[in-house]
Amino acid sequence: MHDVLDADSERGRVYRCLVARPRARIQELAPAAGLDADTVLAVLRDLAEEGAAVAFGPAHSSDDRDHCWEALPPARVVETVLQRDAMRQATARRAGDELERLYRYARRDAGTYGALEVVEDRAEVMAASNRLQLAARHQVRVIDVPPYSGSSAHYLDQEALQRRRMAAGVVYRAIYQGCAFEDPVAGPNMARMVEAGEQARTLDEPPLKLAIGDEDLAIVTLPADGRDGVVSLLVRPSGLLNALAAVFETLWRLAVPATVAGVDLRIDERDRRILTLMASGATDDAIARRLGLGRRTVVRRVSTLLAHLGATTRFQAGVQAARRGWL
Incomplete structure (x- = not known):
């Protein structure tokens, strides 16, 4: 039609x-x-x-x-076309899922892991990354670590794609290594994406380079063994993809929001003792009794410390404080 x-x-x-x-x-x-x-x-x-x-x-x-x-009315005709497109896409996805299951089943005894594909050609990796983002309906999760080998043109193309996907309602969450701020290309790119709506956090040393589109596809990029270059692993729905998603969520909870990653907050001895008690699991009432402070004072200081540390739980606050050498 x-x-x-x-x-x-x-x-x-x-x-x-x-x-x-x-x-x-x-x-x-x-x-x-x-x-x-x-x-x-x-x-x-x-x-x-x-x-x-x-x-x-x-x-x-x-x-x-x-x-x-x-x-x-043309509006009704357009809506009919879009509905039929959606039905065709849903049918194609179901057929693709069935074929994927058949593919993995047929190869279960062939000495290969059907959910995993090794890709070494850079152009193929870039094409897979674009497919991952274009197919995502809800969110894209990224861990970005050095080396930052992309050219300025590559980062500009990625920015344009990411802006289109975010405008379509796809949420981007990214974990960067702290040194990304200092990279002459990756740093400005990260800043622009955060300004555009990307949710970004930083870790001192993320363990791997990773991208996950919804629960459908993950791309892990690793240094090639014994030679220069990298190898990318395309991981389709499987226990391995679930494990990678769990790794991302664990690191996300430990990471510092990029907007406060560069803040060097000076704390006094009282705040240090509050943080120590927080990390041990003490409640606000227990901290107030232990330090001889009013409960409202403790609540206010805990809230301030959580905000500065970019933490949503006391456990996260303890981890971030330890990373900064405050405990």
Whole structure:
């Protein structure tokens, strides 16, 4: 039905003539569309069958040539096209999932792991990364570590793609190594993406380079053994992909939000003791009694320390404080 919206197709030309000419007859539509009457009649019947046009005719005549034709609203036609596209995509995904399961089942005893594909060609890796982002419907999770080998053009292309996906509602969460701030290319790219809405955090030394699209595909990039370059592993739905997603979420909880990663907060002895007690699991009431402080003072200081550390739990605060050498 897509060609109904294509002005260069026969059906598109007839439908556009109908849109501009309410209750038109075939004799009027044929010259306007540049088609003969028989072709226009066949197209009108197709449009009526697909819900893009309707005929009005005299009760005494069953000949479509005597009818007037009316286009149904374009907004309804567009919505029908989009719904059919969505159904086709859903059907394709289901078929792909079934074929993927069959693929892995057929190879379960062949000495290979069907969910894993090794890719060494850089162009193929970049294409897989683009597919991962374009297919994501909910979120893309990324761990980015050196070496930052991409060119400025590569980062600009990635920015453009990421902005489009975020505009479509896809959430990007990224964990960067702390030194990314200092890289002349990766640093400005990270800053622009954070400003555009990316949720970014930093860790001192993330253990791997990783990208995950929803729960459908992960790409792990590792140094090549015994030679220069890298090797990428494409991981499809499996226990391994679930494990990689769990690794990301664990590191995310430990990482520092990028907006506060560079803050060098000086704390006094009282805050240091509060942090120590927080890390041990003490409640606000227990901390207040132990340090001889008012409960409201403790609550206020705990809230401030959590914010500066970019932590949402006391455990995270303890980890971040230890990383900064405060404990």
